[in-house]
Amino acid sequence: MKVLLYFESQKLLAKSGIGRALDHQKRALTAMGIDYTLDPNDTDYDILHINTYGLNSRQMIKKARKAGKKVIYHAHSTEEDFRNSFVGSNQLAPFVKHRLVSLYSKADHLITPTLYSKALLQGYGIQVPIAPISNGIDLAKYQATPDKEQAFRAYFNLKPDQKVIICVGLFFQRKGLLDFVEIAKQLPEYTFIWFGDVPMYSIPRNIRLIVKKDHPANVRFPGYIKGDIIEGAYANADLFFFPSYEETEGIVVLEALASHQKVLVRDIPVYHGWLKDQQNCYMGTDNTQFKRLIQDIVEQRVPDLTEAGYQTAESKQITAIGHELAAVYQHVLTPDESNPTYTQIMQHTLKL
Template sequence: MKVLLYAEAKRLLSRSGIGIALKHQMEALKRANVDFTLDIDDEYDLAHINTVGPGARFLASSCRSRNIPVIWHVHTTAEDIRNSFLFSNVYSRYARFSLSRIYSKANFLLFPTPYTEKIVRGYGVRVPGAVVSNGVDTEFFRRDEDRAKQFRKKLSLTGPIVLCVALPFRRKGIHDFVEVARKLKEYHFVWIGSKAIASLLPRDVKKLLKNPPPNVLFPGFMPQEELVGAYSAADVFFFPSYEENEGIAVLEALSCECAVVVRDIPVYEGWLQNGVNCLKAESNEDFEAAIRRLVEDRDLARDLGQEARKTALERDLIVVGRKLKTVYEDVLRKWRKS
């Protein structure tokens, strides 16, 4: 069995969640001893598609004509398009219909969470599918005090650190992040995420990036080695996103035993539990209280971090690789019988 892992515009998406998910699939399949290729001109038994652009749609049509089954990984929904880049809200009005048509062309669907499956089923898509986490490399993303010191030194940080890792989208809660930072002036707030997309952002987000409060830093993109240091140095990982299909950065923070504060949204139901492996909140006032509580109560932060690590281990890439292998084998077996 040989699988094509496909995503268009890989260089452009390399610093996005889809790009990271593709890298995770590659590593997960290596660990599961599944042969794969990234070359569409190669020979393969099954296509695993991660994007929804014209290249992906052309590949799906080509596979059908060559009698090759298609698995489509649902990383994109109309809901998570909103409040992202310029004109994204206009596009999201039509995305529900177009995504429904696209995903219905697959032989099988993969969903990062039950929440994402519920969303897509609401579009009327009836293609069979399964939930498989995007996963996290728990061996790589583990607490590292040396890297934590390097991170603090690089950014000249001496006080409590509140961290977020995400593209600077309105949907990710960047305005709330800054607003909470204004109330907690004694803490350092650091938002790590590529600013290369600044030209695609609304004016109000550009203004935040250019003129943040004194205690807020936007250092831009950082490689994964430095991210380990950031998660390890942070007193709190604050992720105020309004809409996610899973949240790879959340998984990374959990894996590094960082105390996590998230918005109480449906995607986390069933795997993030308030007071067990994270704290959840709905308003900026509650975010402020939760962050202050974790900074001041290091025993609680430690306990949440230890439980967070257990949650991450359930989504390790070894586990993901085994699940993907099972899905591939089942799809191929049923395809060959049909």
């Protein structure tokens, strides 16, 4: 078995969760001993595993079909998570949905990160089989070390007793950026750091102004940072606060959980089935709740759930994801409903 992992606009998307998903796929396939190529001109493959919906996607599918190859589409994107992002995204969203449905429907099988995103796609009327498989997490990468934590605190010149709340994400309204800044205004005793980046010309003016200058002194936007500093931030911060309104999974949440970090998220359907309020994370629904929960978590007035959170990340480590990807690949090549791994994946349903 050989797989062509196709990822259009890789450089443009490298800083996003989708970009990290490709890296996880490569690691998962390597762990399973599955041969793969990234070269779209390579014709020696059995399955086209396509990750994006760029301009060349349709042609890649057509080319694969003509050569008698199987096609798996990784449905990272939905209409819902396209909204409230780039300039004009809400106006374009219906057209994006139409394109997604058209492309996804041409596959032999879909993979999508969560049961929630699977339910959305089924709601679009897509008839192709859909396997909910997490994007996974590299546990080893997010293990805390004193050097990483010191690198983080030194980079931001943080005092030993300075309390820090972090978030990681693109500069989108959908990600909850406005709420993050508003809550920071109400909690000046804490430092709020939002890691992430996106071309400024591509986002609405109100978001652009907030990132550039219209934010309180206790909020920092350092841009996209990788390596020891961000990994140290995940481990050393007092809280990972992710107020996003819409995700297909939220790789950054898995990264925080893998770092033994305390996690506070918005209570939205994408987390149902794997995150549980007051068990492996904390959840809120509005800024009033978020403010109270941030104070309670940072001041240690509520139970520490980091060990349970880590166990959740552990269940989604790359080796486990590799077994699930392999089961779908094998099913596409030689359909066998009795494969226990494939059957287990496909029998999962979302209970809202």
